[in-house]
Amino acid sequence: MEDEDKAKETTSGQKVGVYVCHCGGNISDHVDVGKVCENIKNVPGVVSVRNNMFMCSDPGQEMIMEDLKNGTIDRVVVASCAPSLHETTFRNAISRAGGNPYIYEHANIREQVSWVHHGDNATEKASRLVAAAAAKAKGLQPLEAFRVDARKHATVIGGGIAGLRAAKDLADRGIEVVLIEKSPFLGGWTAKWDHVFPTGDNASDLIMELAPQVLNDPTITVYNCARVTSFEGFVGNFKLGFKTQSPEKGEYEDEIKKMIESGKKPGEFIPFVGVSPSSGIPDASEEHTVQTGAIILATGFRPYTPRTGEFGYGKFQEVITLPELIRIIAENRENEPDDTLKVNGRDIKSIAMIHCVGSRQIPGIHEEDEDKPLNQYCSRTCCSAVLHAANMIRETHPKTHIYDFYRDIRTYGRGQEELYEDASKNKVVFFRFEAQDSPVVAKNSGPGDHPLLVTVKDTLTFGEEIQAPADLVVLAVGMEPNNVSDLVEMMKISEGVDKFLLEVHPKLRPVEVAVSGILLAGTCQAPFDIGEACAAASGAAVKTSALLGRGYVELDPFVAEVDLNKCKGTGACVEACLNKGALTLVEMEINGETVKRAQVNPATCSGCGACTAVCPERAINVKGWTLKQYEDMVDMIVADRIAA
Amino acid sequence: MTLVNPEFAEELEKFGIDKTLDCFNCGTCAAICPLIYEHFPRKMIRYAQIGAKDRILENYEDLWRCLHCGLCIETCPREADPGDLILGLRRFVIDNWRRA
Numbered sequence: 001m002e003d004e005d006k007a008k009e010t011t012s013g014q015k016v017g018v019y020v021c022h023c024g025g026n027i028s029d030h031v032d033v034g035k036v037c038e039n040i041k042n043v044p045g046v047v048s049v050r051n052n053m054f055m056c057s058d059p060g061q062e063m064i065m066e067d068l069k070n071g072t073i074d075r076v077v078v079a080s081c082a083p084s085l086h087e088t089t090f091r092n093a094i095s096r097a098g099g100n101p102y103i104y105e106h107a108n109i110r111e112q113v114s115w116v117h118h119g120d121n122a123t124e125k126a127s128r129l130v131a132a133a134a135a136k137a138k139g140l141q142p143l144e145a146f147r148v149d150a151r152k153h154a155t156v157i158g159g160g161i162a163g164l165r166a167a168k169d170l171a172d173r174g175i176e177v178v179l180i181e182k183s184p185f186l187g188g189w190t191a192k193w194d195h196v197f198p199t200g201d202n203a204s205d206l207i208m209e210l211a212p213q214v215l216n217d218p219t220i221t222v223y224n225c226a227r228v229t230s231f232e233g234f235v236g237n238f239k240l241g242f243k244t245q246s247p248e249k250g251e252y253e254d255e256i257k258k259m260i261e262s263g264k265k266p267g268e269f270i271p272f273v274g275v276s277p278s279s280g281i282p283d284a285s286e287e288h289t290v291q292t293g294a295i296i297l298a299t300g301f302r303p304y305t306p307r308t309g310e311f312g313y314g315k316f317q318e319v320i321t322l323p324e325l326i327r328i329i330a331e332n333r334e335n336e337p338d339d340t341l342k343v344n345g346r347d348i349k350s351i352a353m354i355h356c357v358g359s360r361q362i363p364g365i366h367e368e369d370e371d372k373p374l375n376q377y378c379s380r381t382c383c384s385a386v387l388h389a390a391n392m393i394r395e396t397h398p399k400t401h402i403y404d405f406y407r408d409i410r411t412y413g414r415g416q417e418e419l420y421e422d423a424s425k426n427k428v429v430f431f432r433f434e435a436q437d438s439p440v441v442a443k444n445s446g447p448g449d450h451p452l453l454v455t456v457k458d459t460l461t462f463g464e465e466i467q468a469p470a471d472l473v474v475l476a477v478g479m480e481p482n483n484v485s486d487l488v489e490m491m492k493i494s495e496g497v498d499k500f501l502l503e504v505h506p507k508l509r510p511v512e513v514a515v516s517g518i519l520l521a522g523t524c525q526a527p528f529d530i531g532e533a534c535a536a537a538s539g540a541a542v543k544t545s546a547l548l549g550r551g552y553v554e555l556d557p558f559v560a561e562v563d564l565n566k567c568k569g570t571g572a573c574v575e576a577c578l579n580k581g582a583l584t585l586v587e588m589e590i591n592g593e594t595v596k597r598a599q600v601n602p603a604t605c606s607g608c609g610a611c612t613a614v615c616p617e618r619a620i621n622v623k624g625w626t627l628k629q630y631e632d633m634v635d636m637i638v639a640d641r642i643a644a
Numbered sequence: 645m646t647l648v649n650p651e652f653a654e655e656l657e658k659f660g661i662d663k664t665l666d667c668f669n670c671g672t673c674a675a676i677c678p679l680i681y682e683h684f685p686r687k688m689i690r691y692a693q694i695g696a697k698d699r700i701l702e703n704y705e706d707l708w709r710c711l712h713c714g715l716c717i718e719t720c721p722r723e724a725d726p727g728d729l730i731l732g733l734r735r736f737v738i739d740n741w742r743r744a
Contacts, residue, residue, distance in 0.1 A: 350650065401650040403648065403650075420668075421722075424665050424666050424667075424668060424722070425665075425666065427650075427653055427665045428665070429648065429650060429665060429693060429694060430668070430669075431694075432669075446647075447647065458694075460669045460690055461646070461690050461691075461694060461696075462683065462687065462690075464646060465645050465646070466645075466646050466647075466648060466694060467645060467646070467647050467648065468647075468648040469647070469648075
């Protein structure tokens with residue numbers, strides 16, 4: 001009996017309460033809140049209109065809860081800031097008062113009104129928006145978020161340091177993991193470093209701590225030489241197709257050669273290559289399918305490749321990149337200790353290191369490719385990596401001088417400013433340039449037997465032109481995201497203008513993307529160092545555990561609903577549907593006749609409304625956003641009586 | 645046009661200066677210096693860093709403007725002792741006087 005009463009009450013929708021927020025003057029400095037309240041009182045169905053300095057404050061929320069509890073209202077409209085900020089706040093307030101959170105409608109009169117309009121016009125627009133929201137609220141029905149089973153299984157794409165970290169963390173939470181790696185080896189770019197800043201840890205030690213844990217964990221299955229081929233489904237129930245095959249001719253040739261030469265077995269570390277999983281390199285290609293609850297993208301980065309001629313790269317053999325130098329430093333360590341660094345038997349008496357190559361590029365200054373945006377971002381890791389390498393060289397080869405050409409030194413993290421200080425102690429000579437006056441690397445026809453001459457307008461010497469003869473020029477290349485446009489396309493996730501994958505909220509939800517159940521780990525998202533990549537990976541693993549841990553996921557109820565009294569089975573909606581499988585025509589018995597009618601799969605429906613727009617019978621609607629509600633809103637927006 | 649001479653910092657050690665390259669060119673010394681003379685002593689320190697001997701010898705007079713007040717030594721964030729470097733450069737100039 002009580003339930004029946006409640007149902008009657010919540011479906012009636014005749015008692016709309018409207019709450020207008022001042023936002024501490026943000027709204028009320030431009031919108032006459034009192035007048036808006038007066039105007040709204042005339043809207044049919046509105047029984048209570050109140051206002052507060054801050055609706056989101058406890059007293060503001062209390063107003064709503066009080067009116068709901070004593071039965072004054074059964075629908076709620078708050079007119080305040082953007083719904084992205086406080087829609088959830090007010091839905092929760094309704095829940096706490098015992099109401100259904102979906103009897104709520106939000107009117108944005110800050111971003112859409114007071115911040116962009118002034119005076120009477122602002123008040124009028126605010127009135128119309130609130131009136132429209134009230135009209136829509138009248139048609140709101142209580143809804144239930146629905147649950148679907150979620151597989152306790154996750155797939156990690158990418159076997160670099162972030163992928164390994166995420167896989168192990170997931171396995172530790174009892175979640176079964178499939179790890180898919182494109183190359184034949186685990187370890188990613190971390191495996192291609194030597195001693196890493198700021199601690200000087202051996203990169204191989206880092207890999208060898210993590211990779212065996214992953215390879216020996218029975219809950220983790222590793223596939224190398226694997227590429228994702230198909231993707232479907234939704235959070236908790238994804239289906240991922242991938243293919244394993246031996247590398248094509250020329251692909252990973254150097255690495256495979258190094259593996260064979262090293263005589264290392266699977267599971268062992270091959271310097272500057274990585275770790276080969278026990279399965280080795282597949283001979284034949286094989287298709288695989290995995291049913292998985294969540295997907296962590298750990299697809300990583302690649303170092304920027306300088307253009308031919310950029311600081312002499314590709315033109316002079318003495319111009320190399322920082323990853324190349326790091327390898328040289330490591331290989332030199334195997335030789336007899338020497339005061340001077342040697343490269344191919346050549347004494348290196350001076351090295352010029354140039355920062356920000358392929359990072360912080362500026363339109364109009366740096367050359368632009370047609371198919372690729374400029375890398376306008378800072379790659380964050382290169383300053384410390386350069387200085388760390390410089391210190392290593394100065395400490396082991398004191399007769400090798402180092403010139404460091406920078407735009408800004410950004411050694412931002414713990415233990416990293418010390419690298420800059422140490423570089424000074426190690427007598428590294430610094431030069432600073434402006435982007436438009438970058439150093440010029442040319443053949444040295446002047447003094448000494450140094451093959452190259454670096455000329456720069458040095459701002460530290462008050463703009464005087466300085467020349468530095470160099471035996472080696474090292475370019476501190478930035479990070480670019482690996483090309484994952486196929487995954488971006490398949491999974492319908494977003495990438496930024498810089499092509500790094502985009503999180504759903506940069507501060508509060510930094511490892512999730514807009515598609516529920518897909519998460520980000522490591523440098524596919526932004527330039528990170530190893531520690532930061534692992535932090536992101538552990539974050540993604542925790543988020544995944546939280547998502548799958550309950551065994552079910554809750555989905556928004558804003559999905560399409562078919563009115564079987566009106567549906568004639570035209571199939572127009574099925575054709576218009578953007579999410580394959582969300583709408584189907586099924587046979588059913590109506591009045592003793594077998595007919596075809598549209599059926600919604602609420603788990604895959606994204607609530608886009610494409611079906612609503614095409615149905616000739618008006619038989620399909622998105623819950624919470626029906627055609628009737630839109631019409632009511634439009635009526636209110638154009639209604640005479642709302643005019644201020 | 646100046647050619648960098650990385651050996652110069654070592655050469656200065658003979659004149660009692662071993663912190664030439666500790667300076668990171670912030671300019672605090674020039675800001676605090678009561679002489680308020682151009683970029684003194686920062687510019688001299690910079691010439692020492694890159695080994696611009698000629699520039700130092702050309703502008704040697706500036707080195708004798710220093711009052712030894714010690715403010716730059718007190719305020720240098722890198723503790724690079726700029727005032728001491730000026731004294732060392734004087735010794736260098738005297739040593740090179742006849743050759744210059």
